[in-house]
Amino acid sequence: MLHVAQPREGGVAGYLVAAARDQVARGWDVTVACPAEGQLATRLREHGIAHEAWEAVRSPGPSAFGEARALGRIVAAKRPDVLHLHASKAGLAGRLLPRQRTPVLFQPHAWSWLAVTGALRHATVAWERHAARRTGLFVCVAEAEAAQGRERGVKGEYTVVRNGVDLTRFRPADDEARMAARAALGVGRDVPLVVCVGRITRQKGQDVLLDAWRRVRQECPTAELALVGGGDLYESTKATGAPGARFTGPVDDVRGWLAAADLVALPSRWEGLPLTALEAFATGRPVVASAVPGLIETLTPEVGELVQPEDPGALAWALTRRLQAPALMRAEGKEALRRSQGFDLRHTYDRLADATTEVAERRKMAVNR
Template sequence: MRVLHVISEMGAGGAETLVAGMVARGEEYGWVSAVASAGGFRADALAAGGTATFPVPLAHRSKAGVLRAAWAVRHALSRFRPDVVLAHNVGASLVARLALVPGRRRPLLSVFHGVADDEYRRAARILRHTSDRVVAVSPAAADRLVAAGLRGPQVIRNAVFTRPPVFGRASVRASLDVGEGTPVALCLARLEPQKRHDVLLDAWAALEGDPVLWLAGDGSLRAELEERGEPLAGRVRFLGTRADVPDLLAAADVTVLTSDWEGLPLAVLESMAAGRPVVATDVGGVREVLAGGGGLVVPPGDPAATAHALDTLLSDRSTRDSAAAAGRRAIERDYDPHTLMKAYDELLRTTLEGAR
């Protein structure tokens, strides 16, 4: 089965991580995979490993941009000749539908990773008109889509495609000038409005002592956030886009995510799989993931609650250890890559057979 993934970019985000993992594991299920995107370090890694990749310009939500992207995806379709197209998120679904030649029944399945609260009706409307089947990455996201008017989304929970760290805790900390005894929190998130790093920085300013915050990611708000973090110089490090997330997780004590909205954030799942307790806002599927005790849930937009939760985990080793063990159990039980790949494989093959 030839599967073309269409996604806006292949950088450090959660959807990109999922695509890279699905491509890597797809061979076990008889998939021949390709990726059409605007590129990024994950696309480069896939290409180096022999996966076909096709360049697609970012659509930027403009009519001309969408048409340019659709034309590039049509080129990918003609070159790769997939049996099925798997589009990740709403914009990619629209682009892929426009790219598909009318009359040729290549099924288009959409993976919905989440949108802002005020975007659900628009998302449901687009997905209703573009997609043969819609997969939501969490029950919470599926429920929101149904409430917005979309019928029958299927839930396939995100999974963690783990890889071991290359370097140990001590060497990673030494490379970032952090001592072994210094408490470290890691935030894996693009520097964009959705992720609310402003809330995180306000929370960090309220913590006492010498804990260090690592911000792994880049984006349009970097200059603004660096200026906002200047009073915290020495306690906050902007690391930029990183390809060594397993190493950073091994060197951190906890992770934190202060988003205004999410679907089912892979940053949370990766943290739990690495045995790192999580502080995350109560959005999307986060509460469900942390229900077993893998971390602490806080209200969105609340620096005081975020600071309290971070202080609880950073200052109490036994609480951290308990949360780490609970997180690992939850990942092994509910977020296994084989379960995810089997579900996608069955869905794609069933949809493809129906189209034929």
């Protein structure tokens, strides 16, 4: 099994580490091709998972051909039964390789065309339609993601392996756990706290959240906002600032911040199915999020609220309403905890293993004919 990914941190990296660990525990021979430096490589080393250095940048461009050649050398050396490509850059490089017998799984983790507009969006959709010919199976993390592919004319076989959360790692945080987390993080015991976990990028919408936060502070002057994560826009976003907002930078473990939170915000412009929402549920925290595919099928009115993306006024109102009503947040957090049981990570990786095994068996049958 050869997994390939470019993101060094964030949701894709976390997902890949957990998937690789699960497959190794099943007795599979697993290797991950990824950049040599960063959280992904570090965590793979910590868990003793084999990995090969594959240097790639996030953005598409002329470098993709060199990245594809480098990946081709790894594939030729490893000769995997299945090649599993994660996110847009691996999906580009891996499907630029000459046609081969090794079956290819492509997992978008949010389609690449969602990140661009105009002519580039048209070009990206055209590429995905073309690359579908070299894709044995599309693995989508939500029903909405599969629907988006089909609607754009990306033809092929799809399976939905809905994202999940490790319920043994992300556990309910009661008031005692909340106070302990706040003491460790330097947050006041009675401070209303909103937490936003994720890479600071255009996708995740922290700029919209900061705009909304200025309005929130007018109604809740003691409230604080923690933006947890690094990302491409970290420095420029931090420079804009907002009253009561702190930037933590990348963290190795987000559980403390989720435990400390009263409320979790996800102001994304687009998503697949964000792990942060599921981790918040499992911690017992309500979520206010953008009404985008992936989140729409995840959040119900009982666990928080969906607002229109890129609408700081609606986001501010939803946050303020909850910060001023602790009983509402407690009730939503309780329902979020109950809902998290339907996203058990064990089911996610059982489904992924079944889909991967089926693709590998098809290849064996074709070779033996």
